[in-house]
Amino acid sequence: MLHRREMLLSILGGSLAAAFAGPPAQAFPAYPQISLPAIPIRNLTGFDAVAGASAASRLLVGGEHGVIVYSDDAAKTWHQADVPASVTITNIAFVTPEVGWATGSLGVVLRTQDGGKTWVKQLDGLEEIDLMNTATQVYVASQPAGSDQAVRATRRAQILTQSGPDKPMLAVLPISTSKVLIFGSYRFADYSTDGGKSWTDWSLHIGDPMSHNIYDAAAIGGAYYVVGEEGLIFRSTDGGQSFPQLAQVGMATLFGITDVGGGAILVYGVSGSAYLSADAGKTWNPCKFAGTDNINAVVRLASGPLVAGDSGGGLWVSKDNGQSFSLVMRNPLMSVNALQPIDGPRFLLLSMAGIIPLDLSSFPA
DSSP, X not given: OOOHHHHHHHHHOSOTGGGGGOOOGGGSOOOGGGTSOOOOOSOTTSSOEXXXXXXXXXXXXXXXXXXXXXXXXXXXXXXEOBOSOOSOEEEEEESSSSOEEEEEGGGOEEEXXXXXXXXXXXXXXXXXXXXXHHHHHHHHHHSOTTOHHHHHHHHHHHHHHHHOSOOOXXXXXXXXXXXXXXXXXXXXXXXXXXXXXXXXXXXGGBSOTTOOOEEEEEEETTEEEEEEGGGOEEEESSTTSOBOBOOOOOSSOEXXXXXXXXXXXXXXXXGGOEEEXXXXXXXXXXXXXXXXXXXXXXXXXXXXXXEEEETTSEEEEESSTXXXXXXXXXXXXXXXXXXXXXXXXXXXXXXXXXXXEEEGGGSOO
């Protein structure tokens, strides 16, 4: 089994440049995972768990083969949800206790209206290629003929069409029950204003001409943020209409962004990279984080501290809103894919070993 970020990178395949050699989209074989339901599993806590979420008191975890499970008793018992696709689930987020979205490989986007018991597919990679080409044609028509912007947009659409519908969506940002933004590899982005009944390609609204992968998105302080490769951070202050680039924190890929309280924002990623901003992303300062493995997740527990998990099986705790982290546990055989708070000091560690409930108070102070 691959660790979470390695797995996501394996889903992404080669670089954008390598896509020049790809055959036309119609030459690709069918992708049955898009339409085949999730694989039923017996051990509901032992699958490769990739993403977690909560819907009121309900806990949800998603992972490989389209598996999404949910618990209504604080992780004591689990039930498998009805999911119409068998792709890897990469992200889950709710906007109300009933309404939420999930993203997956092959561009799959799912929606639930019953708190995650049942899901419907709203979008996939084949449809996203059509959306991208339509948006590109409109954009190119609005630009001076032969301009750099028009040429770059046209070439991007050609490359991504030729390489096929195998691009994963990696982040979901629900704004309301009707409005939602989805982000993924090669700057793929889609926007819906009707709850996902229809979608518009939104990739040209992000100020990244090089089409980097986008790994996470968050609504913080009235603005929307997305983070991705090469330390890139983008922020929208106009309701998602545009995402200009903020100050770059370095060249290390960023896997996540979170509001850590006290008016501060934390971004984190490759090789223990972690930075704090106290001015809405205008400037960034490195955190005191001694680890060198990839930081895959940071969450705040209901009891107050921040917990970070890394690809080397390390758990780190911060009691100063992310300024510094201390190691409390390491299991080198278990990469931390994601973390999900339960209540108080309790949380779920999600890994290729499954769902592992932990209690921070059981660790040495």
